[in-house]
Amino acid sequence: MADTDRKRWNTKYEGSAETPFTAHPLAARALSLALPDGPMLDLASGPSGSALLVAQSGRSVLAVDVSDVALRRLAAEARRRGLAELISIEEADLDAWRPQAGAYALVLCTGYWDRALFEPAARAVVPGGLLGWEAFTLDAKRTRPSLPDKWCLADGEPASLLPDGFTVLGQTDLPENGKRRLLARLSDQPRSTSTTTGA
């Protein structure tokens, strides 16, 4: 699977001359909230503007993606901005690669969904840290019928899959693109998952 994904995404990235390096709103939102010490993990990062934004705030980042083209672009931009020492890249297949547990103040994954990755990603968050995720829902199949079900969030996901100890700061459907966005915090004192409003 990694080879197919790498080729597909390398072709896509090679076909776009300009890389916008736009940070995802979840990255900006996370940085506006209290965050414990520790690095950020950007899963399926692409040439991530979010990684650059977080590094610019002085935090180290590990960006993981299967596309060497995307990661080379990110590394080159990090060098150009003087952020190379803060951004590490790892070319890996997220079908198999798993993060170290309890190691990251912020774990972000946008534009990618693999149910088997979600729990290990949540467990990679340090107490008090944040987990941000955005992916297509099954509603997106109305306009993208070829989208495989396994790439789409089912009702209530991903919040319904959070391990105990997380509080949902916000889970929002984005009807304009068929995606759903989650931001959740792991408490310092693990307890049952609960939902609050206004995130």
Ligand SMILES: C[S@@+](CC[C@H](N)C(=O)[O-])C[C@H]1O[C@@H](n2cnc3c(N)ncnc32)[C@H](O)[C@@H]1O
């Ligand atoms: C829609 S892009 C999202 C990129 C970035 N997170 C963003 O929000 O713009 C999906 C990313 O997932 C990566 N990807 C796809 N399959 C993968 C796999 N099996 N392992 C690791 N990365 C993968 C692609 O290379 C691509 O960069």
